[in-house]
Amino acid sequence: MATPRSKAGTKGVPRHLRRRQMLEAATQEFAHRGFAAASLAVVAERVGVTKTLLHQYFGTKEDLYVACLTPIGDELLDTMRTTIGEAGATPGTPLRVLRALFTALEGRREAWFVLYDRTLPPGGEAARAAGAYWAAVDALAADGTAELLRASGSTDPLDADALRHVWTDLVGTLVRWWVKHPEETPEAMTRRCTRLFAVAAALAAAPTT
Incomplete structure (x- = not known):
């Protein structure tokens, strides 16, 4: 239609x-x-x-994209900063951040794809604006994952770098899955993530032999 x-x-x-x-x-x-x-x-x-x-x-088209991107990027970045700032990076931080993102995106889930648009022309104003948001999000993830690793006793910088990549990829994957399942409310999605994290923790703690 x-x-x-x-x-x-x-x-x-x-x-x-x-x-x-x-x-x-x-x-x-x-x-x-x-x-x-x-x-x-x-x-x-x-x-x-x-x-x-x-x-x-x-x-221009790039100017219009930046006009769309800016309120989305500002709000999501502020949401993450505020959520992490409530208690710093703790074992509960990942779920708090996810819940905050789901809540902020509810009613306009597609906005995530504006922020993470991989078709932007390199070197232009649109790519620079999006790249600044990506870098800010990555910096938050790097600080948070490093803090969690230090609390667990790990000071290996490669551990921190690997965990940052795992976390950012995981968030993107979960949001994309959520977009495809409009029946999932932010609350339901948070509960689902809680269950998935519990399974992951159990698998990580299981003997390898």
């Missing part, structure tokens, strides 16, 4: 409302198709405006 054409582009719509509608439509387009395949014409059609007007509001 075709997406109904919005009336947002009709005369008399307040500028701030039209801008918000453009950003919402663009966020969906970037999330579902990726930057490389995203169409500004489709975004304009969804909002009910011309492509020319879309350019007048946001400039």
